[in-house]
Amino acid sequence: MPYIIGTSIPEDKVLVQSVANIYGLGLFQSKNLCKKAGFGSDSRGSHVTFLKGKFLENLAEATSLPLGADLLRFQNDKIRRLCVLSTYRGSRHRKGLPVRGQRTHTNAKKRSLLKLNVS
Structure with a gap:
């Protein structure tokens, strides 16, 4: 394989x-x-x-694109930077809530269960 x-x-x-x-x-x-x-x-x-x-x-x-583990590391670094800067998006990532303005009253059940441990 x-x-x-x-x-x-x-x-x-x-x-x-x-x-x-x-x-x-x-x-x-x-x-x-x-x-x-x-x-x-x-x-x-x-x-x-x-x-x-x-x-x-x-x-x-x-290709000029990052792939595999490099791409994952790049994305996690971007999220970690938002958390360190204490931005609104970073706090939403830290709490495991929707980041891009979605409603949470009736939806976002899955997103709130998948808490991302970025600190």
Whole structure:
């Protein structure tokens, strides 16, 4: 089972969908990456050899976008900065409430349950 940017690629799944599971890549970008790497639209994870997997990983890392753990770290740093500055958005993140102006009277049950531990 090959790994690309810390994400495992299942052998029985379509390769384009598996590459789209990498954090920060969508379906459109994964189609472009697979096409550049020489994989067809019906290729599976079992068709990825070690060299082709490395080539696909190099193509993904060559994009100007942060991917995987780097993107997660970047997003968490932005949230942490808001909390340190004591902004309104930072306090909403700290309390685990909706940040972008959504109502909380009847909705936001899931968001309030998912308390983000950023401090």
